[in-house]
Amino acid sequence: MKGFKTDMEKDIIRQFCDIAGTDNVETDAPMNRYTTFRTGGPADCMVSPGTIEQIRQLLKICRENKIKYFVMGNGSNVIVRDSGYRGLIIRINKNFSGIRLEGEMITAQAGMMLSKVAAAASTAGLTGMEFASGIPGTLGGALGMNAGAYGGEMSQIVEWVKVMDQNGDLRTLSREELEYEYRNSRILKENYIALEAGIRLEKGDPDRIKQTTEELGNCRREKQPLEYPSAGSTFKRPAGSFAGKLIMDAGLAGRRVGDAQVSEKHCGFIINRGNATSGDILALMQEVKDIVYKKTGISLESEVKILD
Ligand SMILES: Cc1cc2nc3c(=O)[nH]c(=O)nc-3n(C[C@H](O)[C@H](O)[C@H](O)COP(=O)(O)OP(=O)(O)OC[C@H]3O[C@@H](n4cnc5c(N)ncnc54)[C@H](O)[C@@H]3O)c2cc1C
Structure with a gap:
């Protein structure tokens, strides 16, 4: 598909708008605004869905019309070519970012910024996520990439991830089933969309958690x-x-x-x-x-x- 230009393709854009709401659909989306490298040409279309059902419907339209798609979080680990992207960017971001804390368990949706999940953990006096506070991506990007820093990585704290496969089917993968390796996972290898994760932390000393987070932040600012x-x-x-x-x-x-x-x-x-x-x-x-x-x-x- 070469850009959403013909009448049929305009009809597809209308369907995207019906699914996610006009405000959450952008055509010719300038990717230099949506990637942390601040480079790259326009994507034909970008949609920021707010529910699992919306994501499923977007995939269905892509499947039926042979439209290429890419799942993006905060764009902090991607390069879009200057010629742009011919297809749909499904942006899992703040529209998809609920969070729940129960005891030592955090359940969060994939569009939440990782720093916000880490801040919620710190506020609740939970330790184990301090390493993640300075990583400028979404939870979904971190779950796929097995993001890590300063000796910590997502594979150490993730208990399960709910994913959608390319057919729109849901499954919940345990930590073992996620086959985590250095900066890689089954989520990326099988093109799953990470939707929600259960993160298990431990009770800690709130002052110590804050101090560690601050120290790691200072270390980043000094070295990076x-x-x-x-x-x-x-x-x-x-x-x-x-x-x-x-x-x-x-x-x-x-x-x-x-x-x-x-x-x-x-x-x-x-x-x-x-x-x-x-x-x-x-x-x-x-x-x-x-x-x-x-x-x-x-x-x-x-x-x-x-x-x-
Ligand atoms: C200043 C700076 C510092 C950084 N420091 C670190 C660091 O210390 N450690 C580290 O590991 N990384 C670091 N990164 C890289 C980056 O922030 C991480 O890889 C982050 O996890 C990417 O998240 P994102 O939401 O931006 O994903 P994106 O860049 O949007 O996407 C990255 C990959 O994840 C996939 N993806 C995104 N969301 C989902 C989803 N919901 N479901 C399935 N797949 C998805 C994309 O398809 C793509 O393959 C840094 C980046 C910057 C700019």
Whole structure:
């Protein structure tokens, strides 16, 4: 499908509006506004559903009309090409973000920002989620990516995740069934949509929880170039090494393509100095990969998801 332009396709947009409400449907959605890299061309259409049934109906229309779709949370780990995305972005965000606390268990919907789930845990005196407070994604993105930092990761605290498969069927996967690995999971591998998760934490000392959260936040601000748009670590950590160190040792700190730059503060980050395009970022990523491979024989793998 090449853009939603013909009458038939306009009819599809009308159906999206009927499902999710006109306010939650955007055509030619400028993806530089919806990704933390602040780059990328328009997506044909973006819908932010508010219920499981709406998501199911969106998938049904995509299936019946052979429309490509991509599930996005906060766009903090994606690159949309400058030519944009020919298909539907299903954005699971604040429209889909209820939360419930019962004892040591938090049940939250996937569109909630991870930092907000962590803040709710802290307020309730629950420990185990401090690591997640500075990760600028949604719970759904973190559940798929097995997001982690400072020794913690989602796989340690997730008890179950309710997912929808591509046919719209629901299932609840236990932690074991989620097959968590470093920055990967069955959710991503099988293109499931994460809808809701049960997170098990432990009672802790509220002052200590706040202090740890603050310390980790300070550590991020000190070490990471948070003053520039980025997608966090650009590459996965290779076994037995650190991408940032390999890139630094290869002499690539500060290397630029256009306004995309290997951060001098943290070589693991590629940053947008202002007017970078996705093309600049992708070209720089390729250069970094090639040079690191030539110098070390280690093949860096992108952690950032590239929409095709
Ligand atoms: C400044 C900065 C710091 C960061 N620090 C960290 C860090 O410390 N640790 C870390 O792990 N990451 C870090 N990241 C990367 C990013 O924030 C995480 O990967 C985050 O979990 C992505 O969530 P998101 O909602 O933005 O997902 P998106 O970027 O929108 O999507 C990422 C992937 O998740 C999938 N996805 C999103 N929502 C769902 C859903 N509901 N169901 C199924 N799949 C879904 C998408 O299809 C895509 O494959 C950082 C990023 C930035 C910009």
